[in-house]
Amino acid sequence: MKERELVIVGGGPAAMAAAISAHESGVKDILVLERDQFLGGILNQCIHTGFGLNHFKELLSGPEYAQRFIEKITGIKDIEISLQSFVTNLNSDKELTYLRPGEMEEVRARAIIMATGCRERTREMIHVAGTRPAGIFSAGLAQKLINSEGLLLGQEIVVVGSGDIGLIMARRFTLEGAKVKAVVEIQKESKGLIRNVVQCLDDFNIPLYLSHKISKIYGKHRVEKVDVIAVDDNFNEVQNSRFEIECDTVLISAGLIPENELIEMAQVEMDKKTNTPVSDEINKTSVEGLFVCGNAFKIYDLVDSVTKDSIIAGEMAAEYLGYKK
Amino acid sequence: MQNKTYDIIIIGGGVVGCSIARELSKYNLKVALLEKEVELAFGVSKSNSGIIHPGTQTKAGSLKGRLCVEGNILIRKIAKELGIDFQEVGELIVAFSKDDIAKLEEIKIEAEKLGVKKMSIVDQSWLKENEPNLSKDVVGALFIPSAGIISPYRMTYDLSENAAKNGVEIFTDNEVKGIVVKKANDLEIMTTQRVLKTRYVINAAGLFADDISGMVGLDDFKITPRKGQEFLLDKKRENVVNHIIFPLPTKTSKGVLVIKTSDGNPMVGPTAQDVDDKEDLSTTDDGFKEVLSAVKQMIPSINDSDIIAYFSGLRPVAGEDFIIRHEASVPGFINVSGIQSPGLTAAPAIAKMVCSILQENGLTLIRKKDFKRYRNETTHLFKISKDKARKLIKENEGYGDIVCRCEMVSRKEIEEAIERGATTLDGVKFRTRAQAGRCHGGFCTTRILKILSEKLNVPITEITKRGKGSLIVKGKRAR
Numbered sequence: 001m002k003e004r005e006l007v008i009v010g011g012g013p014a015a016m017a018a019a020i021s022a023h024e025s026g027v028k029d030i031l032v033l034e035r036d037q038f039l040g041g042i043l044n045q046c047i048h049t050g051f052g053l054n055h056f057k058e059l060l061s062g063p064e065y066a067q068r069f070i071e072k073i074t075g076i077k078d079i080e081i082s083l084q085s086f087v088t089n090l091n092s093d094k095e096l097t098y099l100r101p102g103e104m105e106e107v108r109a110r111a112i113i114m115a116t117g118c119r120e121r122t123r124e125m126i127h128v129a130g131t132r133p134a135g136i137f138s139a140g141l142a143q144k145l146i147n148s149e150g151l152l153l154g155q156e157i158v159v160v161g162s163g164d165i166g167l168i169m170a171r172r173f174t175l176e177g178a179k180v181k182a183v184v185e186i187q188k189e190s191k192g193l194i195r196n197v198v199q200c201l202d203d204f205n206i207p208l209y210l211s212h213k214i215s216k217i218y219g220k221h222r223v224e225k226v227d228v229i230a231v232d233d234n235f236n237e238v239q240n241s242r243f244e245i246e247c248d249t250v251l252i253s254a255g256l257i258p259e260n261e262l263i264e265m266a267q268v269e270m271d272k273k274t275n276t277p278v279s280d281e282i283n284k285t286s287v288e289g290l291f292v293c294g295n296a297f298k299i300y301d302l303v304d305s306v307t308k309d310s311i312i313a314g315e316m317a318a319e320y321l322g323y324k325k
Numbered sequence: 326m327q328n329k330t331y332d333i334i335i336i337g338g339g340v341v342g343c344s345i346a347r348e349l350s351k352y353n354l355k356v357a358l359l360e361k362e363v364e365l366a367f368g369v370s371k372s373n374s375g376i377i378h379p380g381t382q383t384k385a386g387s388l389k390g391r392l393c394v395e396g397n398i399l400i401r402k403i404a405k406e407l408g409i410d411f412q413e414v415g416e417l418i419v420a421f422s423k424d425d426i427a428k429l430e431e432i433k434i435e436a437e438k439l440g441v442k443k444m445s446i447v448d449q450s451w452l453k454e455n456e457p458n459l460s461k462d463v464v465g466a467l468f469i470p471s472a473g474i475i476s477p478y479r480m481t482y483d484l485s486e487n488a489a490k491n492g493v494e495i496f497t498d499n500e501v502k503g504i505v506v507k508k509a510n511d512l513e514i515m516t517t518q519r520v521l522k523t524r525y526v527i528n529a530a531g532l533f534a535d536d537i538s539g540m541v542g543l544d545d546f547k548i549t550p551r552k553g554q555e556f557l558l559d560k561k562r563e564n565v566v567n568h569i570i571f572p573l574p575t576k577t578s579k580g581v582l583v584i585k586t587s588d589g590n591p592m593v594g595p596t597a598q599d600v601d602d603k604e605d606l607s608t609t610d611d612g613f614k615e616v617l618s619a620v621k622q623m624i625p626s627i628n629d630s631d632i633i634a635y636f637s638g639l640r641p642v643a644g645e646d647f648i649i650r651h652e653a654s655v656p657g658f659i660n661v662s663g664i665q666s667p668g669l670t671a672a673p674a675i676a677k678m679v680c681s682i683l684q685e686n687g688l689t690l691i692r693k694k695d696f697k698r699y700r701n702e703t704t705h706l707f708k709i710s711k712d713k714a715r716k717l718i719k720e721n722e723g724y725g726d727i728v729c730r731c732e733m734v735s736r737k738e739i740e741e742a743i744e745r746g747a748t749t750l751d752g753v754k755f756r757t758r759a760q761a762g763r764c765h766g767g768f769c770t771t772r773i774l775k776i777l778s779e780k781l782n783v784p785i786t787e788i789t790k791r792g793k794g795s796l797i798v799k800g801k802r803a804r
Contacts, residue, residue, distance in 0.1 A: 035730065086727040088707075097711075099735075102722035104715040122765040124634050131607045132636065134790035134797050138767040145771055145798065151785065152800040176802065220604060221794030248799075264561075272630075 002107045005029035006317055007096060009087050009262065010115030012041020013303050014294020014310040016069040018113045019079050021314025026323035028078050031107065033085040033098055039073070040066035041117060043303065045144045048168055050195075054304035065303060090262040092287050111289040111317045114263055115310065118256040118295040123217075126160070126254045130216040135223035139165040139253035143172065152176055154249030158226050159183040160214050162190040162197070164301070166253025171200035173251075180206045181245050184228055186213045186235060191255075193301065214250070215242065223248050258296045266290060274298075283313040289320050330522040331355045331494075332688070334514055336501055336537055337529035338362070339370035340477060340672045341664050343484040345527055347403075348676035350491035352690045357523075358485070358493055359516055361500035361533075363792030364752045366481035369531040370669070371755060372606075372638025373477035374555060374584050374592060378667040379416065379469045382574045385438040389647050393667040394440045395674035397471055403673055407483040408702030409475060410587045416472035416569040417447070417456060419463045419623055428573055429467040436469070444469050458565055458624050472569055476587045477669050478755040486745060487700045491693070498792065501530070504540040509656035510687070512541075525657045525688065527679060532603045532641045534662035541655045546648055546662060550603050550639035553578075553595025554612035557634040558627065559763055560732070563589045565631075570623050579666065581619035583627070588732075588758055593620045593627065595638070606637045633763045640665035647671070649678055651686045659683070703741055703756075707733050728776070729769040731762025739773060743780040751791040753777065774798075 006027050008015050011034025019032050038044060043051070046062025053059060056068070073079055082100060089097040095108045120138040135154060137145070143165070145151045157173045159166045162185040170180045183201060188211050190197050201208050209228060215237065216227040230241035258276050260268075269278040269286035276298060277285040283293045293313035294306045319325065333349060335342045338360030346358045362368060377400055383390035404411035420426045426446065433444050447468045452459050456466075489495055499516035506512055510524045530537045535548040558565065565583070572580040578597035586592050596612045613635065620627050643663025652658045659682055661675060668675075684690055706714050706724055718725040723737030734757045742756035750766075753759055753773055760766030760773065774797060778785040789795040 035727065084726060086730065086733075088727075088733060099718060099725040099727060101725045102718060103725055104711075104718050119764040120767050122633070122763075122767070124632065124765060125630075127610065127613060127629075129607065129609045129613075134795035138765070141767045141770055145774075146802070149771060149775075149785075150802040151798040152802055153797075154799055215610075216607075218607075221790075222796060261561075 001095065002105070004031045004107050004109045005321060006031070006111045006113065007107060007109035008032045008113045008115060009096075010034065010041070010117060010294070010296075011036065011039040011081070011083070012115060012117055012294065013043055013066065013069060014117070014296070014306050014313075015041075015113070015115035016073050017307045017310035018115055018293050018314040018317070020069070020073055020076070021311040022113070022318050023076055023078055023314075025315050025318030025325070027318050027321060030079045032073075032079060032081045033087055034081065034083050035086045037083055039070045039081065039083070042140065045140075045147045047147045048172075051303050054302065055307050087262055090266045092266045094289060111320050112291065113313050113317050114260070114290070114292045114296055115294045116259045116262065116296045118258045118299060120252070120256060121254040123250075123252045126252070128160075128214050128217055131219055133217070133219035133222050133224075135219065135248055136217065136250045136252065139169045139251050142169055142251055146172060146176065152178070154178060154247075156181055156247040157249045157251060158214070158245055158247045159251045159253060161185060161253035161255065162192055162208060163253050163255060164192040164196050166251065167192045167196040167200040169251055169253065170206050171204060174204045174206065178249075180204070181247055182206075182228065183208045184212045184214055185210050186231060187211070217250060223250050226250060256295065256299050258299065260292070260296055263287075263290065263292060282309055283316055291317055331357050332523065333525045333527060333683070334359060334521055334523040335527045335529055336514075337368075337531055338365035338481070338485065338495065338497065339368050339529065339531050340366070340373070340481045340484070340669055341531075341661055341675055342527075342529035343481045343488060344672040344676040345529060345661070345679050346488035346493045346495075347484045347491075348680055350488045350493045351692060351696050353693055354690070356493045357521060358488070358495045359499045359501055359514070360495070360497045363498045363748060363789070364746065365485050365495070365497065366478040366755065367751070367791060369639060369641055370477050370481050372553070372555065372636055373669050374582070374595065375474050375477045375586050375669070376569055376584060377411065377473035377475055378670045379436070379471040380439045380441045381418070381432055381436040381467070381469055382579050383439070383667065385435050387646050388649065389667060389671060390439045392647065392671035392674040392678065396667070396671040397473075399673035399677070400475070400670065403484075404475065406698050407487055407700045409480050409483050410708070411473055411475045412587060413471065413473040414568055414585050415468060415470040416571055417452075417466040417468055418571040418573060419459065419466045420573070421462055421464060423464070425573055426465050429465070433467055441469065442471065456567055456570070458626055459570070460623055460625050463623065474569070474585050474587050475669070480669070482746065482756060483700060487697070490697050490700070501537060501540070504537070506541055506655055506658075512657055525659065525683060527659045527661055529661045529664070531664070532639055534641060534660065535643070538660060538662065541652070541658050543652055543655065546643045548603070548663065549642045550600050550605070551642045551665070552598045552600045552605065552637055552639055554608050554616065554635065554637045555592050555594035556613065556616055556632045558591045558593065558631040559633050560589045562591055562627070562631050565591050565624060565627065572619070572623065581616050583620055583624055588761070590633070593617070599642075600639070603639065606639070608635050608637050634761065634765065647675070649675060649682070651682050656686070703738070703745070705738065706735055728772050729757070729759035729762065731764050732758040734759040736776065739776050740780060743777060748777070748781060749789050749791050750774070750777070750797065
């Protein structure tokens with residue numbers, strides 16, 4: 001089994017910041033494992049602006065923000081970047097198995113930083129009854145299909161959830177000529193940034209239904225309509241408040257879940273509710289030398305904050321490996 | 326419109342129709358199978374719970390009881406021949422009181438009459454050791470070791486693939502619109518795409534068997550859809566149970582179960598509710614609550630946060646028992662209708678019974694000398710040893726290219742599914758499990774769409790979820 005000093009799993013903003021920072025703190029042997037064909041992670045599909053105000057003091061798009069890190073990291077000889085590399089196993093001795101086209105590799109690391117990001121909550125997780133036709137997308141999937149693949153998904157849209165991704169996608173659909181008929185939020189307030197509520201909904205006259213939920217999806221082949229219903233403070237349905245919205249697309253933007261199935265394999269103590277490592281300190285886990293940063297550690301509002309904390313993760317790994325500050 | 330003459334035409338591409346097709350493909354016959362959906366197993370079979378029942382909970386004198394016990398034995402051989410993953414996990418029917426134990430004894434006696442073997446009543450200490458997550462309130466259980474699990478859709482696909490290899494012509498997207506009975510053993514079937522002539526028709530049309538039967542003037546049974554809602558748990562809970570867990574059966578169903586599946590994800594359900602609409606596959610909040618509360622009585626540690634997916638299926642109910650018979654008033658027309666539970670288990674035995682019925686009604690069955698009994702297995706990277714996987718990845722780099730991260734499905738497996746007949750997102754999902762995991766396709770749908778588009782050589786805008794109007798994308802952005 002090959003031995004490496006530091007292995008970083010992930011290739012998004014958290015992984016890149018951690019790798020660069022670990023290198024700057026003295027670590028000489030770093031392997032970055034990214035499962036996609038490119039570095040940059042989800043930033044690649046975030047073509048809107050709003051990134052970099054804190055870190056770069058500039059307003060950048062997602063791909064621009066990512067590009068600055070990609071340029072830096074690919075210029076560092078001590079960092080080996082392995083793309084299309086998918087980790088299948090991790091144990092508490094910090095041994096990893098990963099696959100890439102044509103090879104299965106095994107490596108033992110002295111320290112590991114997991115920067116595996118998060119996944120989206122699904123329609124199933126928020127228990128929406130009804131049928132299962134085509135036309136139901138998670139917001140991130142819709143974003144990828146539209147922004148990265150240049151596809152149009154539908155004409156009449158209902159967005160479930162008013163987190164930032166939901167809001168940004170409501171605007172995105174509108175700009176592509178679709179009609180966003182409603183954004184439906186079960187909470188009393190939007191979970192997204194105020195600037196996004198203003199710039200994505202108010203500016204386009206998209207109605208936001210607070211304290212409402214989608215109770216049922218209709219449609220045999222493709223989505224045909226949804227039931228919307230008001231909820232009270234305890235999220236119980238308000239009688240006689242049900243109404244229908246005809247639509248061909250339902251976008252689910254109901255929150256994010258840190259992806260930590262690998263550290264679970266390594267027996268890391270987990271908080272089952274948040275799917276994150278139990279920790280009293282940022283980026284730490286119950287397994288020594290195994291760190292978690294970025295959205296895998298906790299869900300961040302801004303990528304700039306991910307960068308900030310992931311730089312700390314790189315420093316922590318370096319310190320663990322014996323490099324003095 | 327084409328005109329062709331067959332010995333036998335099977336209507337319905339579910340597990341029953343495909344079992345019959347494969348059985349008939351052993352003989353020198355001209356056989357076709359018609360399916361109205363764009364892919365096989367898209368009807369009743371896709372939402373089957375995948376249990377190979379031992380034969381308990383069916384009446385001793387019933388046709389379905391006999392076929393179930395026979396099928397439970399036959400399926401083992403078929404699974405070996407076709408490389409289908411069958412696991413004999415055993416089942417437990419649990420009891421919460423002394424009275425319940427008495428009922429278990431009754432079930433045991435009834436099942437013994439049918440020929441079910443090796444059953445025993447087990448006590449709390451046995452259960453504690455062998456089924457540790459079971460509720461402390463369970464005082465005993467009937468243990469039936471011969472129960473097993475299989476993937477209902479993969480079984481259907483594998484049977485059809487082998488049938489096709491042995492000469493059966495399979496026409497998907499061919500809904501039967503009419504049947505003309507010209508004279509005895511001379512029937513003409515009109516589908517949405519073609520006209521076919523045949524000597525025998527086998528009606529295995531599931532929920533629509535009464536409609537098909539009606540086309541030849543028979544109206545002596547009606548299919549009532551009985552909806553079952555099922556809920557899938559995260560693969561992390563794979564070992565929440567070691568057996569299939571049953572409560573005591575009720576009048577209309579076997580109750581809400583905890584089911585191990587061959588995909589790894591345990592499943593809880595189903596509900597049982599008669600509905601009017603043969604296409605009503607909706608799930609309800611009440612169904613969810615009902616299943617969860619029933620399951621928690623048996624396995625208290627199952628929570629709603631474990632549930633990653635849910636779906637509904639419809640059981641094609643036509644009275645108490647299966648209807649499998651040659652219709653004397655329409656010579657050449659054979660009904661295989663009302664095949665509800667335990668239809669998956671019984672399917673291989675039904676196929677043999679249909680062969681006998683055909684023989685009794687004038688068809689000569691001559692065995693093919695070159696019948697190809699075996700099928701090249703599909704490989705799932707995580708069901709084989711590490712060394713074997715390593716070798717495979719070296720030989721074919723596509724195995725090292727993971728597309729679906731939650732279920733760890735490689736590009737090569739998806740390509741192979743398409744080569745074997747998948748044309749839709751659901752078809753890929755049923756065959757490979759890609760998109761069936763905890764993220765529900767959030768990450769991999771884009772790539773699967775592209776692979777489908779490339780392999781099938783159609784624009785991405787024409788790929789559907791499951792055929793007909795279920796288009797995923799509506800167009801391309803103007804550049």
